[in-house]
Amino acid sequence: EYRAANAISGRDAEAAIGLRNRWRVSEGLTLDGSFERVHALSRSPALLVDNEATALTAGIAYTASPRWKGTARLELRDAARERGLLSTLGLARKLDGGWSLLGKNTFDLTQGKGSASERMRQWLQVGLAYRGPAAVGWNGLGKYELKTERQTAASGEAQTDRTAHVASTHVHWQARRGIDVSGRVGAKWVREGAADIVSTNAAVLVAGRITRDLGGRWDAGVVASLLADRRGGRQWGLGGEVGYRAADNLWLSVGYNVFGYRDSDLAPAEPTARGIFIRLRFKFDENSLAGLTGE
16 A cells, blocks of 8 residues: 655655455454554655554454444554554444444553653543434434543653543424434543643533535535533634535535534534534444445
8 A cells, every 4th residue: 555644744754555355253353463664765865764553453243232332453563663542342232212332542651761751641431312203303313432541751750631521412302394403412521731730621512503404415504503612701603504415315515604613522413613614524323334344
């Protein structure tokens, strides 16, 4: 494979050679494995050494039960100046009455070679989802997230430490054919430490969106939100967008926020910043990839 993370400068171009394979042990049980060697494509000898790495991954997925599904993945990476470990665990359990329990944990650890430098990140997510009957038009998701980050200097002393507790609810209602209403309420508590300085903060987010089908392949929407913290700060967001259905269940939207803000915990993937934005949406379920897997 040839990869270019920054096509303009070309500094992150690299070539990878390796092997990926999937073994189907039984119906609904698969094993994945891969081995990869990455070489940087650069004229700088320093970049050539720093960016070379070897990675080994293994994964397992269980989907045979109609009531629950689980996945696990482990990746070991060895580079010239550091080594890393990345693991993910996922579980989905179907309950009664349209309810489902969701859980996922991601752990990322990078350690320097020849020094005590270390960077650790862990992201735990637990959610409860509700999918109502089509005639009712209600869907919802409530989730809790625990984000932990810690970075240690080469000397072994802790430099930064961050812990965030995030709870949020997401509700979607199809008011009538062609009109969708969605809302979100979230709250977070954050503790951050740098050297001997420790600070805490809390914030609440309230957001709502109305989308109208314009017929054919077009739709239009308006979104408004408020982010307030315990120190008395308030930031408002207001914008609109126009979307085009490029293919079945695939929308491309262009919008503009008159004013807005940024928040990596409560709105990490939402276009809440002021200015023009482009959004790509894809709606899928357990049957969306059936044609690709042959099942």
